[in-house]
Every structure is written in C-alpha cells, then in structure tokens.
Amino acid sequence: MPSGNVIRGVRVGSAPVRPDERHQPAPRQDVTYWCRNDHRITIRIAADVAAPPLWDCPRCGLPAGQDEHNPPGRVRAEPYKSHLAYVMERRTAEEGEALLNEALAALRRRRGE
Numbered sequence: 001m002p003s004g005n006v007i008r009g010v011r012v013g014s015a016p017v018r019p020d021e022r023h024q025p026a027p028r029q030d031v032t033y034w035c036r037n038d039h040r041i042t043i044r045i046a047a048d049v050a051a052p053p054l055w056d057c058p059r060c061g062l063p064a065g066q067d068e069h070n071p072p073g074r075v076r077a078e079p080y081k082s083h084l085a086y087v088m089e090r091r092t093a094e095e096g097e098a099l100l101n102e103a104l105a106a107l108r109r110r111r112g113e
Helices: 083-090 093-111
Strands: 028-035 040-046 063-065
Touching: none
Parallel strands: none
Antiparallel strands: 028 040, 028 063
16 A cells, blocks of 8 residues: 555656646747846846846856946945954044953952052
8 A cells, every 4th residue: 555655657758748838938028138248137126126236247246337438436345344354443542442441441340459
C-alpha cells in the first residue's frame, strides 16, 4: 500500500495547459541602458513601475544610464572610515573631552579613588 507522500512520475513531454492559456502576463516595458564602455543593456520591468535611473552593467560592472550619448561615469568609492572618524563627525573635541572626563570620574568612583 503506497504512502501519502509518494512522488509520482510524469511522462516526458506531458505538461499542463500552455502558460498563456492559464493566466494573462502583467504588462511590461523594455528599458535600455548604456554604460561608458558602449555596452547596451535592455531589461524588462513592470509597466506601472518607474525605471531606475541607473543600472549596473552585467558585462563590466560600471553604472549605466538611459541616455545613450551621455552615459554616467565611474562612481567614486567612499574611502574607508574608522570608528573614530564616524565619532568625530557626530561630536566636537570639547564634547568628547567632557564625555571622557565623565566616564573617568564614574570609573574612579567605582574603584573608590
């Protein structure tokens, strides 16, 4: 007696009804992008969605734009920032000094000094 989770074989070539008879595909639009290396990229997106202004070229990785005669240039990489650099963006030197003195005072109180 077969159990309920048996995988049944299917004959080669047998398929459900054609996809176009089962459902109506969503309306789509073709959007073409060009990169600095003259690569042409065409993607299909939904018709009711705004196309993104930039798309990464799958061939060279450069950004591609929709203007064939004026493609975007190379994007400059943001240099590495240390944790201290991010802290210095948020606090002035005086604020940092005040926080340090406050933390040292709390540490000295806990140690009993």
